[in-house]
Amino acid sequence: MKALKISALVMALVVVIVIWAAPIGPMPGVFIGGTETPVPALWGDTRDVDEIRLQVGDGLLRRVVIIWVVQVNGDLYVVGARNSGWTSILGEGGPVRLRLGDKTYRMQATSITSRFELVLEAYVAKYQDDYPEIVQGFPELSAAAKTTRVYRLTTPDVVDESLLAQNLATAEGFIDAFYSFDPERLGFFLEQTDESASDILYYQGWAEGGNYQVLNRAACVADSPQLIHCAITVKDDPVQALKTGFDVTDTFHLTFAGPNIVSIDTSSNDQPIYHEARKWVEQNKPEVMAGPCLRSPDGGTPGDCARAMTQGYRIYYETVVAPASE
Numbered sequence: 001m002k003a004l005k006i007s008a009l010v011m012a013l014v015v016v017i018v019i020w021a022a023p024i025g026p027m028p029g030v031f032i033g034g035t036e037t038p039v040p041a042l043w044g045d046t047r048d049v050d051e052i053r054l055q056v057g058d059g060l061l062r063r064v065v066i067i068w069v070v071q072v073n074g075d076l077y078v079v080g081a082r083n084s085g086w087t088s089i090l091g092e093g094g095p096v097r098l099r100l101g102d103k104t105y106r107m108q109a110t111s112i113t114s115r116f117e118l119v120l121e122a123y124v125a126k127y128q129d130d131y132p133e134i135v136q137g138f139p140e141l142s143a144a145a146k147t148t149r150v151y152r153l154t155t156p157d158v159v160d161e162s163l164l165a166q167n168l169a170t171a172e173g174f175i176d177a178f179y180s181f182d183p184e185r186l187g188f189f190l191e192q193t194d195e196s197a198s199d200i201l202y203y204q205g206w207a208e209g210g211n212y213q214v215l216n217r218a219a220c221v222a223d224s225p226q227l228i229h230c231a232i233t234v235k236d237d238p239v240q241a242l243k244t245g246f247d248v249t250d251t252f253h254l255t256f257a258g259p260n261i262v263s264i265d266t267s268s269n270d271q272p273i274y275h276e277a278r279k280w281v282e283q284n285k286p287e288v289m290a291g292p293c294l295r296s297p298d299g300g301t302p303g304d305c306a307r308a309m310t311q312g313y314r315i316y317y318e319t320v321v322a323p324a325s326e
Contacts, residue, residue, distance in 0.1 A: 032064045032097055034104030039155045046071045046100075047126065053099035054078060056109070057089040070122045076153040077119045078109075087149045095156060108156040110226070111149050113194075113255060113263050117141050119150050164225040167256050171220040171228045174254065174261065179232075181208040192260035200264050202295070202302045209303025210236045210310065215247055220254075228254045238306065241313035242273055242321070273321070280320065281312035288312055 032055040046069065055064045063086045070077050076098075080087040090096070093110040112119075120141060128135040139147050170189065177186040183201055190197040216233040223229070233249040248268055255263040282289055292300030292308040300308070 032099050032104055034099040034102055037103040037105055039105045039107065042074065043071060043076060046076070049100065050127075050130070052078075054086070055097040055099075056086045056094070061089055063089060068123065068127060070119060070126055072119055072122050077112075077122075078151050078153065079119065079123060080149055080151075082147055082149055090149075090151070093151065096153070098153060106156060107153045109151040109153055110224070112152050112226075113145070116145060116150055120144055120148075163259065164222055166259055167225050167228055168220055168222055170256075170259065170261065171230055171252075171254050175217070175220070175230050175232065175252065178204055178252075179207070179212070179214055189261055190264075192257070192262055194263050196264045200266075203266065205302025206306045207234075207236070209301070209306030210238050212236045216249075226256045228256065230254070237310045238313055239270075239274060241310050242271075242277055242317050244271060244273060246271055248274075277313045277316045278309070280316045281309060285312050285315075 032053050034053075049069060051066050052069045053064055053066055055062060057063055065080075065086050067078055067080065070079075090109060091111070093108070096107050096109045098105045098107050120138070124135055124138065138144075174186075174189045177189055178200070180186070181204060183204060186201065186204055190200065193200075212234045213236070214232060215235055218231045220228050220230040229251055231249055231251045233247055235247050239246060239248050248270055251267045253265040253267065254261050255265075288305075288308045292304035294300070299305075
């Protein structure tokens with residue numbers, strides 16, 4: 001009798017471990033199973049594959065989830081909510097393991113912003129007939145970028161060297177065009193770019209009006225053929241008006257789809273005083289924000305805005321910064 005109780009206890013413990021370790025429906029586990037298999041050159045037709053198992057993280061942070069998968073132009077993609085546990089672990093991307101049937105593949109997941117809509121539309125087309133209630137709960141495309149992450153699954157450590165070299169050359173050409181202050185020349189590089197193109201054209205006009213002079217141009221650096229960043233240190237009138245002796249470095253973050261620039265972000269190592277000066281101008285010189293810096297047909301050009309803000313920064317320095325340092 002005692003032996004039976006012990007056996008029952010052991011079986012119950014095994015069941016608990018299996019439930020904890022293996023993914024069940026939407027609940028994550030930690031074991032993926034399957035036979036380790038080289039990644040195929042072509043995936044073939046995956047339209048009948050509804051679910052895969054995906055392992056993210058390792059060690060104590062390892063998670064295995066059962067999720068949907070879609071194939072677009074030969075590549076596999078998975079989608080998850082930004083606030084879910086597995087996407088929080090994976091972040092912008094990293095190594096993953098994918099189980100398809102009884103085979104498990106080591107892959108590289110990369111969070112994408114280009115072709116985002118194509119992937120979501122493919123998800124809807126694939127799953128709406130069999131899972132209409134779930135698909136109806138998908139966010140609208142306009143909101144999806146803020147609430148979901150889309151990951152492209154590729155073979156790890158495989159880099160298209162010719163595409164990498166081509167995109168690095170394109171990135172350098174983009175920088176040449178930006179600092180030529182010729183919007184038509186810059187526009188050539190923005191033909192396939194998303195809504196960030198208008199921001200970059202505006203920023204070029206601002207840079208011209210702010211008398212940007214390149215002091216140090218580092219070579220563009222590729223994180224991958226799809227992600228390239230270029231850091232440029234400049235001397236410009238708005239920063240010089242604050243008399244800090246500082247020269248700002250702007251970094252352009254370019255996202256490529258194939259050989260085309262599809263999105264551009266910028267970042268700068270501005271000093272706190274720069275942001276304080278801008279805030280002061282916004283609060284104390286409303287005519288600047290409502291006039292030359294108003295981004296509308298009734299406003300001024302980007303160059304007008306840069307020159308007006310430079311003057312506002314000079315006044316900020318003379319009336320706020322200089323008296324405080326005496």
